[in-house]
Each structure stands twice: as structure tokens, then as C-alpha cells.
Amino acid sequence: MALNKTEKLYSGKAKDIYATEDADLVIMHFRDDTSAFDGIRKEQLAEKGVINNSINAFVMTYLADKGIPVHFQKKLSDTDSLVRRLTMIPVESVVRNFAAGSLVKRLGLTEGLPLKPSTYELFVKNDELHDPMVNDSLVVTLNMASQAQLDEMKRLSLEVNSHLVELFAKASMTLVDFKLEFGVAGDGTLCLGDEFSPDGCRIWDSATGEKMDKDRFRQNLGQVVDYYKEVAGRLGVDLNQGPNPD
Secondary structure (H helix, E strand, O other): OOOOOOEEEEEEEOOOEEEEEOOOOEEEEEEOOEEOOOOEEEEEOOOHHHHHHHHHHHHHHHHHHHOOOOEEEEEEEOOEEEEEEEEEEEEEEEEEEOOOOOOHHHOOOOOOOOEEEEEEEEOOOOOOOOEEOOOOHHHHOOOOHHHHHHHHHHHHHHHHHHHHHHHHHHOOEEEEEEEEEEEEEOOEEEEEEEEOOOEEEEEEEOOOOOEEEEEEEEEEOOOOOHHHHHHHHHHHHOOOOOOOOO
């Protein structure tokens, strides 16, 4: 049975979430909105929603095939995907393979410094507080997640990293860092939620070091959509592919 959007449940910086006739499934709609610096700077970039929806569908399917529990079910249209309804954990998991972004600012590291082993950090999802960094102890004490959930989030995040570093390397791209969000499905399963796209990770060309992600928007480098398309193309994502069949 085809599912339809009913009530809008949530509107974020670049996506909307809609309820459907099935209480366990929701529709994730990708918009062309782009923001940086916790929503202070905002623009519309034509085609970005279509590109991110396609990249996310590709990556989530790839990870599911590797045994990662994901909320993604199928692509419905150019900008919509069907996903499992999750109770989201309000903490982001960040994996870093090279020094960049806030890590460089916090510790005075040189951008591009290899991090071996890769680092794992937690940040509270709160734009007003600029997503502060936290540790396991605080997360558990503040009832944001249990220790068992945190342990599983870390295990899954590092497993995702091992799969995606290899995937991007084969496409001549370096996966510098990325954020993941997790939630709990109705059956109690901890699942990878939200999206995986150039909006939430750093990707550099392996040969030139050219930035191919949202840092192009943050740093006014231009050609944001062109590079998002390049990421899709190198991964083998067909941007003209229609919805997944039922």
C-alpha cells in the first residue's frame, strides 16, 4: 500500500518529517535549504535536496547491506524517502579520521593531521548552545541515553566508519569526519537515523585535497551543488533514478 504524508511532525534546517498512515513509518523530505553556524546563515541551493536524498539512499542501503541497523526503508521520490519512525537520542556521534573543523579550533591542531586511531566524540543537539561537547557520564546522568545505548552507538559509529572510509577511498575521496544520529525504533532496536550526505561530513578529493562538502558553503568557496554532484557521481549514485520499487 502506498503511504501518504499526513501530519508534519518536525521541520529541521534542511528536512521535514511527516507522519503516514503507518504509525511505525514516516516520510523524510529533503529541502534545498542550506544553513551554517547553527542556522545563522541560510540559503537555498537548487537541486541540493534531490542530491542529498539520493546520496543518503545509496549510503544507507550500502550500510544496511553491511549489517548496520538503519531507519531507511526506500526512496519514494526525488526528495522523499520512507524511514522507520524513531525516538531520537539527542546526542550526535562524531567520528574523525583527520583533524578539521572544531577540533582544529579547540586544540590548535593542523588541518588534515591524520588521527590514528580515529577519534569518537559526543555532542548535544542544541543550536542555541552551539552543540556542546559532552561525555558518557553527563549523557547518562542527564537521562539523554543509557550507557548500553552509548556503547552501541560508539560500536556502530566506528563500524560505519570502517565501511565508509573504504567506500570513499575506492572513489578517490577521503572521508575526513562525519556525524551520525541514532534513535530507538518501536521494537526497541537502536537504529542509525537522520541522513548521511555532504551536509553532515567532510570529504576531500584524495589527490588534490579539494573540499567537496558543506565546508564549501561555510567557507564561501562556491560551487557547492557542483561538488555534491561530483560526490554522488564518484560513488555511483544515479541522480536520475526514480523511487525504489515496492
